[in-house]
Amino acid sequence: MNTIKQVWDWLEHRLELRDSLWPVMRHPVPAALAKPVGWWYVFGSMTLTFLMLQIVTGICLAMVYQPTAADAYASLEYLNYEAPFGWLMRGIHYWSATGMVVMLFVHMSQVFLMGAYKYPRELTWMVGVGLLLMTLGLAFSGQVLRYDGDSYWGVSVAVAAAGRVPWIGPSIVHFILGGEYIGSETLSRFFTLHVFILPGILFALLAVHLYLVVKRGISEPPTPGEPVDKATYHQQYEKLLEKGIPFFPHALYRDGVACAIGVLVVVALAVIVGPKGPGEIPDPTLIHAEPRPDWYFLPVFAMAALSPPSMEAFLMLGLPVIGVFALLAVPFVAGTGERSARRRPVAVLVVLVSFVTFMILGWYGATSPWSPEMQAWSNAPVPQNIVAELSPVELQGAIVFQNKCCRNCHALEGSGGHRGPDLTDVGIRMNPDAMVRQVVQGGGNMPAYAQQMNSAEVAALVAFLVKMRPEGFAPAAVPSASVEPLATAQVAP
């Protein structure tokens, strides 16, 4: 017993923790945090906890992972199937990354809605924006390190976008790739980015962020009608803290509970769902890949497809920059005044609109109705009930329909591609002449098939399409392609 005390005293004499760290742990926070409203304050800690988990599992993974184009894939398989608990480390790393991104957005939304970014905590918010960027960078580079088909083509898409930067585009491409094409240098670069550069910057920012959280204090839960005023805020806050509670242990309990639950959920997901990928081999000659980014980038993926060509460069290159500046500007635009969300309808609206936009775009990205379904023409036969009653010419048309891959973009009775409208009841909307014109000339985002089909094939195809018109509907008399009846309107997400 005495020895322990001696060791402790020896250490204390050198470290002086009682003077330095202890007051930090015991610094007073608003007493309201001891009330249920304190649950709103756990998200930052949860993000931090997931980050810790990322570091530890990341270090474990780095012991096995081979950051070379030639061996990375094999080392991932080795992790998945051979290395003891390797699959679990990969699983936790992936799901904890997911948790980190989710919690980061929740944390930011909470800080924004509760006006916690306002005076005097503007810098805390701005550093937080930096942390957001680092986290997204880590998410993307991590996806590249999961070196499979998606990863390969993900890099390809990223550099294709970067290559559009005026003038210096080609140089940026070379710099990112570390050469002329996606190869060994590329993966090494992303590895370095993922394990050295981005974490390094992230830790530096995090240190500032936490320092500011302690120095500037945790913001008190907002009360409607008590706006932030630079002249009086400090005084009020000091007064508040006089009746405050020590951060450790009181405020930490809720954090502890929330973080523990978070970790349990992540580990459970890792055990039940397992790690993600690797998918197909990253081989550029396997062109049947249908690359899709990890969920956090699905909205961006969707935007690339849906943006009109004239806006494309701006949306791809300009919008992210503007977005970051907008986030950085938030505390300067609305750095004082009302903090309660109840009195800030615009702020609430901004958050709602952003979330809904992200979710819709994300949903579009996940289902990508604009993409042709590459194998539809061979995988999805023309429904039997349709074929059964066809005349020889119409049957021929059904075969043309299948062989010319119309099915890749057009569904029949719901199955097939969704890039174009479902053609089951096209006969209600278009008359034969209009159909012929549409097939031959294309238009409205459909290629012209003039070269690909002879007139007999076109005639058969149109006969088939006309025949499919469901019973009880009159055939279209006027050639109008633009009217879209409700029955065929694309299902909105």
Place this chain on the structure above:
Amino acid sequence: MKHATSNSNSTDEERRGLLKWTAILLGGLASAAAGIPIVGFLFGPLRKRDDQWTTAGKVDEFPVGKTRLVDLQNPLHSLGDGDAGKIAIYVRRADEATFQIFAINCTHLGCPVNWLADAGLFMCPCHGGVYYEDGSHASGPPPRGLYQYEHRLEKGDLLVKLGHLPTLQQPG
């Protein structure tokens, strides 16, 4: 080293001044000595290597009127590339003497386009870009037709000049 002869304050200041400037100068020199190679190394990949001629196959291997996917070794590939050191191209032989060599990379954002022979179209799985068989843009977001590589026929061989990943400002 010459020492100051007098012991007045001004010489002390002089010495401090000298030390300051030496520190700044030496510091600058040291930073440059270490920094220039580091920056040079980091930006080294900006030095571009040219594409190289490589044999895509015998001319007779390509039937007239057909488009074929050809897998090759990227002429610029290096040892550690693994499968990434490969490259795929589409070879279209329009007639006896006319070839078109397309990159597989979509001109929109670089996804691998698929050749659907029956439909006579190239389709991109990512955002629905479509190209006609001659590589021109048919529909969807791509801003231009497929990238084409330089090629020539020599002694019954089809030679193609390739290597770099084609992008909008650096097409085939």
